[in-house]
Amino acid sequence: MIEQPAPGPDGIEWRVSPGLTDYQVALAEMEARAAAVAAGTARELIWLLEHPPVYTAGTSADPRELVDPRFPVVPAGRGGRYTYHGPGQRVGYLVLDLNRRGRDVRCFVHAVEGWVIAALARLGITAFRAEGRIGIWTHDASGAEAKIGAIGIRVRRWVTLHGFSVNLSPDLLHFTGIVPCGLAEFPVTSAAALGMVHDTATFDAALAFTAEAFLQSLICAGENET
Template sequence: MDDLLTDSVEWRAEKARVPYREALEQMEARNRAIAEGEAPELVWMLEHPPVYTAGTSADGAELLDPRFEVVEAGRGGRYTYHGPGQRIGYIMLDLKERGRDVRCFVHSVEGWVIATLGDLGVECWRSEGRIGIWTRDVDGREAKIGAIGVRVRRWVTMHGFSVNLDPDLSHFTGIVPCGIDEFGVTSMARLGHATTPEAFDEALRQRAGDFLAALSGKECALP
C-alpha cells in the first residue's frame, strides 16, 4: 500500500515478504531518484524471508552458523538477522533538506522506535556503547528488541531499523547480533505484548510527525 505520510514523504507498507536482495536493489534505485529530485522521500515498512546481513564492520568470526543466505548490506554495523515476525523500516530521506546531520538522524530514528514501542506497552531505551533498542527481558536482564543500521549516500539515507514483533528467536543464534554476545534478544510477543504488523505500522505512523520534526535540528537534543 502506497500513500503519503506528509506532502513530501511517501509511506509504503508491504503485506507480502520481500526478498532482501530485491529490497536492497529497490532501495538503492530510490536513493538515486531522491538525490536527483525524481522521486519523493520514502518510509518503507516490510518483512523479509530469513536472511543474515553483513554490515561494513562485520567480523567473519561472528557468523556462527550460516544456515540462511548471507548478504552484504552496505550499511554500517555488523551481522544482523531479518526474518518473518520482524518488522523492518527502511527510511529514505534527503538530509540536504533536513539539516545534514547524520548523528541527529540516527538519534531521531532511535527515539521514534522507542516512543512507538512505549505506546504499545514496551518500555525501551538507548544503552551507551551498545547499538540497538534495549528493554528488560522476561528474566530481568537487558535484551535487544530492535536494531538500527543506516547508510547515507549523496545525503540521502538508506536502511533504517528492525523491531522484533514475534520472530523465531532461535534464528539469531546463527550470528553474534551486532557483535554483542553478552546480552540476549527478545520480542514483543515474548514480553507479552503481541501485536500485528498493521498495528505496529499504525503506531509508528502516529509518531512520524515527531520524528520528522526532530530532524529540523531545533529539536534534536543529543545526549
C-alpha cells in the same frame, strides 16, 4: 493483497508491503530510490516490510561472528555488523533527504531510535537507548537488558538508506546463527516474548502516529560528514 503506496507525513511516500519481500530485491529498489531522491526525481520514502530469513553483513562484519550460516548471507552496504531479518520482524527502510532535514548523521540515528522507542511505548513496551550500544533495548522477562530493535544506516549524497528493524514475533532461535551486532553478552527479545501486542498492523499504526514527531526531531544544529 496489493501493495498500496500512500501519502505520508510531509509528503513522504508511506509504503507497506504485504507478505515477505526478498532482501536483495528490496536492497536494489531502495538504492535506486535513494539515487532518484538525490537527483530530485522521486519523493522520499518510508517503507515497512518483512523479509524471508536472511543474515545481512554490515561494513564492519567480523566473519568469526557468523556462527551458523543456516540462511543466506548478504552484504548489506550499511554500517554495523551481522544482523538477522525474518518473518515476524518489522523492517523500516528510510530514504530521506538530509539536505532538507539537517545534515547531521548522529542526530538522524538518535531520532530514529527515539521514533522506534515512542512507537514501542504505544504497544506497552518500555524501550530505551543504551550508552555505547546502538539499537533499541528493553528488559526481558528475567529483567536482563535485551535488544528488541536494530539500527543500521548508510548515507549517500546526504540521502539515507536502510533504517531499523524491530522484533515483534520472530523465531528468536534464528538469531543464534550469528552474534547479533557483535554483542554476544546481551540476549535478543521480542514483543511476543514479552507478552505484548505484536501484530504488524498495530505497530505500523504506532509508527504512523509518532512519525511527525520523528521528522520534527531531525533538524539538529551542526553538520557531520559520513
